[in-house]
Every structure is written in structure tokens, then in C-alpha cells.
Amino acid sequence: MMDPAVVIDVARLGKTFGPVTAVEDLSFTVHAGEIFGLLGPNGAGKSTALRMLITVLPPSTGTATVLGHDIVREADTVRSLIGYVPQERAVDRFLTGREHLELLGGLYHLSRTETNARIDELLKLVNLEEHADRVAKTYSGGMKRKLDIACGLLPNPKIVFLDEPTLGLDVQSRLKIWDYIRQLRENGITIVMTTNYLEEADQLCDRLAIIDGGTIRVIGSPLELKTGLGGDSLSVTIKEHEADTLPRLREGVMALPLVRDVRLNPTGLDILVESPEKSLPAVIEVAQRLDCSLDGIEYHRPRLDDVFIAHTGHGLRGGTPDATEEE
Amino acid sequence: MTFQHYRQEVLALTMRWVRRLSREKFSMLFTLVQPMLFWLIFFGSLFQHAANIQVLQAPNYMSFLAGGVVVMTVLNNGLAGGVDLLFDKENGFLERMMSTPIHRSSVILSRYLFVMAITGMQILVILSIAFVFGVRLETGLPGIAVILVIGMLFGVGLTAISMALAFSVKSHGDFFSMLGFLSLPMIFLSSALVPLSAMPGWMQVVAMVNPMTWVIDAVRPLIITGWDAAIPQVGMAFVILAIFDAVCLYGGAKAFRRAIG
Numbered sequence: 001m002m003d004p005a006v007v008i009d010v011a012r013l014g015k016t017f018g019p020v021t022a023v024e025d026l027s028f029t030v031h032a033g034e035i036f037g038l039l040g041p042n043g044a045g046k047s048t049a050l051r052m053l054i055t056v057l058p059p060s061t062g063t064a065t066v067l068g069h070d071i072v073r074e075a076d077t078v079r080s081l082i083g084y085v086p087q088e089r090a091v092d093r094f095l096t097g098r099e100h101l102e103l104l105g106g107l108y109h110l111s112r113t114e115t116n117a118r119i120d121e122l123l124k125l126v127n128l129e130e131h132a133d134r135v136a137k138t139y140s141g142g143m144k145r146k147l148d149i150a151c152g153l154l155p156n157p158k159i160v161f162l163d164e165p166t167l168g169l170d171v172q173s174r175l176k177i178w179d180y181i182r183q184l185r186e187n188g189i190t191i192v193m194t195t196n197y198l199e200e201a202d203q204l205c206d207r208l209a210i211i212d213g214g215t216i217r218v219i220g221s222p223l224e225l226k227t228g229l230g231g232d233s234l235s236v237t238i239k240e241h242e243a244d245t246l247p248r249l250r251e252g253v254m255a256l257p258l259v260r261d262v263r264l265n266p267t268g269l270d271i272l273v274e275s276p277e278k279s280l281p282a283v284i285e286v287a288q289r290l291d292c293s294l295d296g297i298e299y300h301r302p303r304l305d306d307v308f309i310a311h312t313g314h315g316l317r318g319g320t321p322d323a324t325e326e327e
Numbered sequence: 328m329t330f331q332h333y334r335q336e337v338l339a340l341t342m343r344w345v346r347r348l349s350r351e352k353f354s355m356l357f358t359l360v361q362p363m364l365f366w367l368i369f370f371g372s373l374f375q376h377a378a379n380i381q382v383l384q385a386p387n388y389m390s391f392l393a394g395g396v397v398v399m400t401v402l403n404n405g406l407a408g409g410v411d412l413l414f415d416k417e418n419g420f421l422e423r424m425m426s427t428p429i430h431r432s433s434v435i436l437s438r439y440l441f442v443m444a445i446t447g448m449q450i451l452v453i454l455s456i457a458f459v460f461g462v463r464l465e466t467g468l469p470g471i472a473v474i475l476v477i478g479m480l481f482g483v484g485l486t487a488i489s490m491a492l493a494f495s496v497k498s499h500g501d502f503f504s505m506l507g508f509l510s511l512p513m514i515f516l517s518s519a520l521v522p523l524s525a526m527p528g529w530m531q532v533v534a535m536v537n538p539m540t541w542v543i544d545a546v547r548p549l550i551i552t553g554w555d556a557a558i559p560q561v562g563m564a565f566v567i568l569a570i571f572d573a574v575c576l577y578g579g580a581k582a583f584r585r586a587i588g
Contacts, residue, residue, distance in 0.1 A: 051422070054426045055426065056422050056426055056587075076428050077428075079426060079427055079428040080428040084423065084426040086419040086423055087419065089418070089419075090419035090422070090423045091418075091420070092343070092347065092420060094346065094347040094350040094351065095343065095346060095347070095350075099343075099346060102339070103340070103342070103343050104427065105339070106335050106336060106338065106339025106342075107340075107424060107428075107429050108427055108428065109331075109332045109335055109336070109428070135350060151423065155427075
């Protein structure tokens with residue numbers, strides 16, 4: 001029996017274009033009401049994965065169900081249950097915002113009254129009421145994106161798929177779009193989105209899959225992923241002429257209850273801790289008791305960048321092994 | 328999928344094409360006026376005295392040319408019929424439409440309805456302009472109806488070629504150079520501008536396998552000769568067009584399926 005909370009179930013999904021393998025052996029589940037992110041660099045296969053789930057691209061291998069319906073055999077049912085916001089600004093320059101939504105009303109087989117009621121609701125949601133009757137070529141990038149999102153929401157879907165929702169937007173529009181996405185989650189809509197912005201994945205997604213080179217490297221909540229790297233740490237540097245006190249300090253710190261591991265480095269110690277707030281005063285106390293004079297103490301919390309590097313071997317932007325990679 | 332749903336989709340999609348056209352008034356005027364102005368009026372007037380009426384077997388060059396211009400308009404509209412889908416494919420609009428629960432064919436059908444309606448109107452305008460310049464249709468109103476039917480049948484295959492190209496090409500640069508490559512030879516290597524008898528031998532051979540020639544040779548007698556001469560030609564054109572359309576639709580459907588999946 002399927003877990004009732006699972007709305008998307010992907011099993012070993014793969015896609016090849018001729019000799020090129022775009023994605024391979026993708027398996028994951030998406031739970032009802034969450035924001036699920038596919039994070040990866042350009043060309044990692046995020047969009048390919050998304051396009052298979054929304055049924056516009058048939059998979060080469062594997063299967064997937066959306067709300068219990070097979071994406072190949074029951075494509076039409078899947079299509080009627082989901083909303084899609086494409087990556088490109090897929091607007092028709094010659095149509096007004098309202099005409100876009102009317103067109104989609106027809107394509108989703110809504111009645112005229114239903115369509116009009118939805119249009120009023122959505123224009124209000126994305127703040128496009130005043131611009132609804134202008135042709136889209138007069139819209140700014142942010143406005144086109146808002147219209148895109150309204151189009152994706154027109155069928156009142158249970159799941160919305162967003163492909164790079166804030167790509168190329170200015171900071172203000174980006175925050176606005178994040179707000180809409182969170183609002184959708186509050187209304188019980190499940191969201192699947194791709195992104196190549198770490199910050200976006202970190203701030204917005206409840207869970208995410210890091211995709212690189214066409215395969216999933218790791219799946220988890222941003223917090224889990226960061227904790228998985230060892231959690232928070234303190235770096236202690238000691239005054240140069242007192243280097244001989246270092247082994248003593250190490251012993252003392254090791255004995256502290258909140259400390260999980262201590263590593264020696266040339267100028268001091270790297271201390272993995274449970275709670276930096278509580279262990280910081282304890283470490284200082286130990287140092288004073290043992291008569292070591294500290295030069296500095298630094299608190300480090302892993303960021304999603306570190307997670308990405310740890311699981312893919314390179315940074316999100318570079319694509320080549322990162323020189324600053326630790327250890 | 329019910330018939331109501333299908334009708335609703337096709338209507339909504341066709342409405343989009345109409346709305347787009349109404350926003351591009353300038354380009355509409357241009358596409359509408361260009362064939363009449365350039366070919367019928369300029370070309371017709373230019374060769375009015377240069378062309379030999381014995382060779383043409385027509386009262387004058389303008390009336391000879393009218394049938395050719397009608398078919399050239401069908402050719403241009405048909406070959407351009409896929410352009411909007413090409414842009415939809417490139418900017419993601421097609422994918423958006425394909426992510427909705429529509430029957431895959433409704434996008435194609437909406438495009439056909441639109442292209443056919445525009446082509447029909449253009450044919451009527453061309454024949455009216457020709458009338459102003461003194462061209463009298465020998466077969467009258469029923470002749471116009473037959474010309475429209477032949478035009479539509481030719482348009483079906485041409486639009487299929489254009490859509491197949493739109494779904495297959497890598498970039499729109501490729502698309503437009505292919506169109507240019509197709510359309511001018513199809514015009515010059517046909518009986519649009521001069522009768523086959525006035526062509527060099529090798530050209531006659533090429534023109535004979537050009538479906539455009541057969542279509543023009545059916546439309547032209549409807550304008551300048553009358554039913555007796557026209558009927559066998561029209562019958563022949565129907566046979567040729569049935570084959571032409573079948574081939575083009577088959578190829579178009581294959582390209583569409585490859586692109587849409």
C-alpha cells in the first residue's frame with residue numbers, strides 16, 4: 001500500500017536523448033503539502049526530470065506516479081491535476097494577461113464562470129489586477145513571471161511544478177515570488193521546483209534532492225543535509241608561543257559534554273559541537289583553567305554550499321573541483 | 328475526452344491566433360496586400376504588353392496571372408503556417424499548452440482553421456482586385472467555390488510541411504532559410520507566371536512534377552476558359568492533391584509525434 005502522504009513517487013526514472021543520458025536512475029518521493037526542491041547546476045538534469053513528471057517528456061526507463069496516476073499511461077489525468085510554470089517566460093507577447101488565463105481556462109475545460117472567478121482570484125494573488133488588460137509585451141520580467149505563476153495556478157491544482165521560478169529576477173521580485181510559493185504551501189498545495197540558487201533551496205524548500213550529472217547525490221531537508229556534514233563547529237586559535245599547551249587544551253575540551261569531536265590543526269583546534277551557544281563559554285572556561293591564552297575563537301555553521309560541495313565534489317557555479325574545498 | 332472538451336480547446340486556441348493577428352495590424356495588412364500589390368498589380372501590369380496572348384491562351388496577362396497569384400498566396404500562407412508554432416516551441420508556450428489536458432491534435436487543428444480562414448479571405452480579395460482590373464470569372468460564383476476548395480486542399484499539405492519543419496528544425500534561422508529555399512523554386516518552376524509551353528524543356532519536366540502546376544492548371548481555366556475545359560483539370564488536381572496531402576500529413580504527424588512524444 002502506498003503511504004497516503006506520498007503524492008509523487010518516482011522509481012528509477014531515466015531519460016536518454018540518443019547517445020546522451022540526461023538523467024539516470026532517479027528515485028524519490030514527494031510528500032503532500034511540502035516544497036520539494038531539485039537543486040543542481042545548469043545541465044544537471046533537473047528540468048528533464050521535471051518535464052517527465054509533468055508528462056511532456058516520456059521517460060526512457062523507470063516509472064513515476066503523480067497522485068497515484070502513472071505519468072505515461074494516465075498522462076491525461078495527471079495533466080488535469082497539476083499546474084506547471086515553465087522556465088522560460090512562456091508568455092505570448094500579443095495577448096493580455098487576462099487573455100492568457102482565459103485561454104488556459106479553455107484548455108483545462110473550465111466553464112466561463114469558473115474561469116472568470118479563478119482569474120479574479122489569481123490576478124489579486126499576484127497583484128496584476130491593474131495590468132490584466134495590457135498586452136504582455138509591455139510587462140516587466142517580474143510581471144511576466146507573476147503571470148506565468150497565475151497561469152500555472154489556473155486549474156486549481158493539487159501540485160504545482162515550477163521550473164527555476166526566480167531565474168534572472170531582481171531581488172525584490174524574487175522575494176515576492178518566494179512569498180507566493182510559501183502562500184501556496186499554506187493553502188495545502190504541494191510544490192515541486194527546480195533551482196540552481198542555493199539560497200533559494202535553503203530558504204524555501206522543506207526537502208531537496210541535489211542533482212548533479214544526471215543523478216541524485218543526496219536527499220533531505222536543508223537542516224538534515226547541513227547536520228549531516230557534522231553540524232556546527234568552533235575553531236580555536238592559540239597564541240603562537242604557547243603552541244605547547246595545545247595537547248593539554250585538547251584533552252580538556254574533549255572531556256566537555258557537548259563536544260563531539262576535536263581535531264588538531266597547525267594553529268589550534270577544530271571542535272565539532274552540539275550547541276555552539278552552550279559550548280562556547282565552556283571552551284573558554286577550560287582554556288582559562290588550563291592557562292592557555294587564546295588568540296581567537298570562531299564559530300562556523302555549515303551552509304548548503306558546503307553540502308553541495310561535499311556531495312558533488314565541486315561548487316554549484318564552477319563545475320570544476322573547488323580549490324578551497326576542505327580536507 | 329469528450330467532443331465538448333475538444334471543441335472548447337480548439338475554439339480557445341483558434342481564438343488565440345485571431346487575437347494575435349488583430350494585435351499585429353500592420354503585419355496583417357502587409358501579408359494581405361503584398362501578393363496583390365506585388366504580383367498581381369505590378370507583375371501583371373509589367374507583362375501586360377510583353378506577354379504573348381497566343382502563348383498564354385488567355386484574353387490578357389492579368390487574367391492569366393490571377394490563377395497563379397491565387398495559388399501563390401495559398402503557397403505562402405501554407406508554408407508560413409507553422410511559424411507561430413515554431414516560436415511557441417522556442418519560448419516554451421507549446422510546452423505549457425502540452426502540459427494541459429488537451430488532445431494533442433487540437434493545437435494543430437486550431438492552426439489549420441486559422442490558416443484556412445485567412446487563406447480563404449485572401450483568395451476572395453485577390454479575385455475581387457482582379458475583377459476591378461477587368462478579369463471576369465468564366466465560371467462565376469460556383470467557380471469561386473471550387474477555387475476555394477482547391478486552395479484549401481493544397482493548403483492542408485503545405486501547412487503540414489511547414490509545421491513538420493517547425494517541429495524538426497533546431498533554430499528558426501534554419502526554418503526560414505528552408506522556407507525561402509522551398510517557396511521561390513516552387514513558384515518559378517510552375518505554371519504560375521508563364522505557361523509550360525513557353526518554358527525550356529528541362530523546366531517543363533520539373534514543373535510537371537511540381538504539385539503547384541497541377542493546382543494552377545485547375546484554377547486557371549475556372550477563371551479564363553469555363554467549365555468544359557476546367558472539369559478534367561479540376562478532377563486531376565483533386566487526385567494529385569489527395570496524394571500530396573496524404574504524404575504531407577503523414578510526414579507532419581511523424582514530426583509532431585517525435586517532437587511532442
